Every structure is written in structure tokens, then in C-alpha cells.
Amino acid sequence: MIKQLKQDAALVFGIITMVLFYTLGQSWLVPLSDHAVAIGLFTWLLVTMLWCAFKVVRHADALAVKLGEPYGTLVLTLTVTAIEVSLISAVMLTGKANPLLARDTMMAVVMIVMNGLVGASLLLGGLKHSEQEYQLEGTRAFLTVITPLVVIALVLPSFTTSTADPSYTSGQQLVFGAMTIALFGVFLAMQTMQQKHYFVQPIAAQLHEQAGETSRRHLDNHGVLYHTLMLLVTITPIVLLSKKLGTVMDFGIVELQLPVALSGILIAAIVLTPEGLAALKAARNNQLQRSINICLGSVLATIGLTVPAVLTISLFVGQPVTLGLGPTGIILIMLTLFSAALTFGGTKTSILQGAVHIALFLMYLILIFAP
Template sequence: MHKAMTSMRPLAGWLTVVLFLLWGSSWVGHIGSPLSALLLFTWLFLVIVWVAFGVVHEAEELAHMLGEPLGTLVLTLSIVIIEVVLISAVMLDSSGSSTLARDTMYAVLMIVLNGVVGLGLLLGGFRHYEQAYNLKGASAYLSVIIPLTLTALVLPDFTTSTPDGSLAPPQALAFSLLTLALYGVFLWLQTGRHRGYFVTADAQPVDAKSVAQQPAGAISRKKLLRHFALLLVNILPIVILSKSMAKILDYGMAATGAPKALGGIIIAILVFAPEGISALIAARADRLTRAINLCLGSAASTLGLTVPAVLAISLYTGQPVLLGVPPSSIVMLMATLILSAMTFSSARTTMLEGAVHLSLFVVFIVLIFSP
């Protein structure tokens, strides 16, 4: 029964992808009524959420086989790379997407650092009272997230080379190289000499050399590749269908008068649903280090890969990219970064930290409808 359910998830996802590739343009392009839009939205939402559980399953299998931090890194990079490809495709296909990357990165940071972290700490604290994690790993993540966030989303509002929140070509080139270099050094340390920062205190990290030297019975390379392929097979439908979901949401936003930012937030939630679900499961199971690796890792990867990609597209096409967020968003980013630094300054967490992060997430949602 479990194997049948596992195979049904990607089958349902790819069948929906095929149907939307064949007839989706007419369905989405000629939505006749709010009822038809609601039906299409419900269909896509249920399929995407169901397939997301398949992603979580495969990620858990890989994490068990590879150990930390490689297990969570595979899931994080897979989703973020596909997210970057999606943003890049929309930018290259549309001339009205100058704020797409900014809005996506901001939404991801708010959803992950406040929504998922807050709910995870709340659920974990309710069940286990206090939870321990590897403090060095969280500090390492934040040491990368803080400068990348301020450089990408705040600093462009205060430079004088451009009149808006964009970057001049020399700035874009320099910031892209800086972001790639910093994130590359972080990945090298995370998977190399400082792997121990990203595992629990009583666990030992697993690196590629130790995996290769294990007996054939301990870990199967064929099984490893199979689970990695299944991970991608489950992830791809989520991202492909999210483009159709975005068009349906645009119609819904226009028909109901809801703020357009809401559509981007829903898409960000759907794209990062596998990581969010996996992080919440890990926090509830008292594996807080894994949950932190997923949450903070996705935030660092989103900034480290999205910024260079969109700035490179901007330099290549000449299409302007606005990265600087509005003043209210700057306040929210600063509050989130300060709170995150305080939350992960002690080796143990409680429900209180989760409640405070969730309160900031509620403020973020309120500001969408009432800026």
C-alpha cells in the first residue's frame, strides 16, 4: 500500500502537468468565471500538496542514507535551483517582472524565517518543552544570511548610482561575484572541514569519502541514485504547475481586488512546501538541527543563488531589476534578522521563540492586505 501511494504521487503530478501542457493555455487563458478559477486552483493546490509529501519522503530517504548535512543540502539545493530557473524563465519571458526576484526572496525569508521556524519551534516546544540543536551551525547560517540579505534587499535603496532600488552595472557585477564567492565558501566549509557544525552533538557527519568506502551492503550507489531521481521526479511537477497556478491567482487577485503580492506568497509557499513540511516533521520529532538546516539553509541558498542569477539576466538583457524593498519591508527584515540572531544565540529553544517568530509572520501577512 505504501509503495503504491509513493508511485501514485508523481504519476498524479505528471499527469496533471501533461493535461496543462496540452489544454492549460486554453483553460487558464479563458477563465470564464470565478467558479472555474476556484476549481482549477483547488485541483492544482491538492495535487501540488500531495506531490510535496512525496518530495519529503524521498528527502528523508536521502538524508538517512547520506547523513547530515548532505541529506538536507540535497533537498535545499534541488528546490532552490528549480526556483531560480522558474524566476529566470519568467524574467526572460516577460517585461513586467522587475520586482519578481525581490518579492520572491522577501517572501521566502518571511515565510521560512518567521512562519516555518516559528511554527516548528512552537510544535517542538509544545511536545518536548526544550529542544537542543547545534549552535555553531545556526550561527554559521546567520553569518551568511545577514550580509546577503542587507546587500541584496536593503542596500540598493540607499545607493546613489540609481534613482530607484536597482543597481548600477558595476554594482550588479561586484555584488553577484561577492554573493557567489561567499555562498561558495560557505558550501565548501559546510561539506568539508566544518561538517560537524551541521549535525547533532551526538552524531557524526557522513562525507562522500566515507560513503564511497563503505561496504556494498551498507549503502547502495544504485539505490542512492534512484532516490535522487525520484526526488527530482516529485519536485519538477510542483514548479511546472506553479506557473499555471500563478496565472490563476493573477485572475483571482484581479477579480477579488486582493493585493498582487498575495499571489507571489502563495506560489512561494507551494514551491517551498516540501522543505517546510520536512522541517516541521523534524522539529516535532525533536530533530531540531535538521529542521534548522532546512530552514536557514533554504534562506541562504535562495539569496546565494537567486541574486547572481537575476543580476546576470539583467546585465545580459538590459532589463531593470528592482531589488530594494519598501521601507516597511526593511523594518520587517531588520526585525526578523535581529530576532533570528537572538533565537539562535542559545543552544536550546522553547515555545516562546516560536510564538515571537509567528507574531512577526502575522505582521507580514497583515501588511500585505493593509500596507
């Protein structure tokens, strides 16, 4: 009993923190003016969210072993993305949403994951293992779907003439939303049924069995259902508290006169922390395919679920949604997709590709401060 309580301490602390901030937090956050109070609340929220994130990775690792690839990572990416979509939808339905909210969120996810996390994973794995192998077919399948969806969602609206702003008409929204869901569904069918072997680490069968046995020895006796539910419950405080953390960060950004877009980037980075930690751990353990499954799966799930959700809400509540990026964003997105195609054009990676993606991520951050 005591051992179980210690294992679930992060979850208990996260739930208590979440309850306090959603009941009493309004009185703490609305009159926010004291710098010491702001720093204290920021530290409290950040420590809670990161503590929960480490526990999420533990449950994700257990599912990866029990279910095998790609099912283990699929549970993690779909859980995180579904809660992200719920948050964006909830903000839109309050009537206070910024029309750029969905666009900026998707842009941040694409740049953080495809450059920041991918670059860090390749660097970390390359430094430890020199070269790493992955399944070319599976990674190519990810990019085959991600590339057109990202371009249609974030680039094409800037060039259409049907509307005055970078957005789609109602008819175009319906068609694009349906097409996005259909492509995402086809990909999931391929990943989980027909060609699931494309998403498994390409190592010798004997080594694979040894790794599996080693991992199983470190697992507890809990089943798949337990770890799935615990992953879902533990990840909830991370995402819900990110809104409260955003309020504190908005105060700091205004006080320090930092770019407004920085708040969204920091929130996206924190929400993506569980997936990021899992991806980095997998790369370090020479399981690059799992790292790729997490990273590219996160981007695909975000586009595949977020776009139809926000477009549907936009149609029903009559709230405009601006999707098209500006010239700088378009160049960064196209360069990211092109670099990803080159990085995953073979069957091995090294630190060079990781360094390139890190450079692109740093360029993105610099342009936030000096556009």
C-alpha cells in the first residue's frame, strides 16, 4: 500500500493542485501583480506538471512493452493530442478565442516536434550509438500524410482568394475536414493492421527478444488497462494546468515585454513534455523507430484531430478561424518538411541530421523575438 502511494504521489499531488487552481485559483490569478507571488505560482505549477510528465512516461514505457509497437506509442500520442484538441475546443467555445489560436498551436507543435524533439533525439542517439537504424517505409508513410496535411492546413489558405483573410470558405472547411479525417483513418488502419511491421524497430529477432525480456523484468504486475487509465489520468493535470500556467506566463511576458507568441510556445512545449521525454529515452536506448513513432505520430495526430475539430466548431458557432501563415512561417514550415524528407531518406541517421533540425528550431525561436 505504501509502495503504491509512493508510485502515485505525482498523480495525487497533480490532482490536488488541479482542484485547488480550478476552485481557488481565480482569486490567486486574477489580481496577479506581485512578482514574488507570480514566481511562486509558476514554480508550483511547473514542478507539478513535470513530475506528472515523468510518471506519464513510465506508464507509456509499460504500454510499449506490453502492447508492442506501434500500439504503445499510439496510445500516448492519441491521448495527449485528444486532450490538446479538447482544450482548444473549450477555449473556442467560450467565445474568447483568438482566431489565430489553432494556427499558432499547430505551428508550434510542428516546429517543436519536427525540429526540436526530432533534432534532440537524433543528437542524443547519435552521440551514444553513432548511427541508428529505423524503418524507412514506416517513416516515409508518416511524411507522406503529414506533408500534404500541413501544407493544406497552414500554407494554402494564405494563397486562396475565396475569402478576404487567410482562411477557407464553409464549403472548403467541410471538404478539408472530411479529407483530413479520412487520411488519418487510412493511416491508422495501415499502422495498426496491414503494415504494422513498418513501425517496429529493425533489429535482429534475437536482440529484440532479449530487449523485450529485459524490459519485462522491470515491469510491475499491472495490466494494460491499468497503465492505459493511469496514463490518461496522470496526463490530465499536465494539460489542464497548462491553461493556469499560461495566465502566469502572460503576466510575466507583459511585465518583461516579451513576444506574445512566446506564451503559446511555452504551453505547447510543456504539454508535449511526456511525449518528448518518451522520445528522448527511446532514442537513447537505441529504439529510434519508437522515437520517430512518437514524434511524427504527435504531429500527424495534432493535424488530423485539431483541424477537423476547430473547423467544425467554427462552422457551428460562427467563429472565424485563420489558418494561413505569414511569409516567414511558410518558409520555416516548407524548410522543415523538406529537411525531414532528406533526414529520413535513408535507413540510418547520425548527429548531422540532428544538428540541422536543432538549427531550424533555434531559427524559429529567434524569429519569435525578432520577426
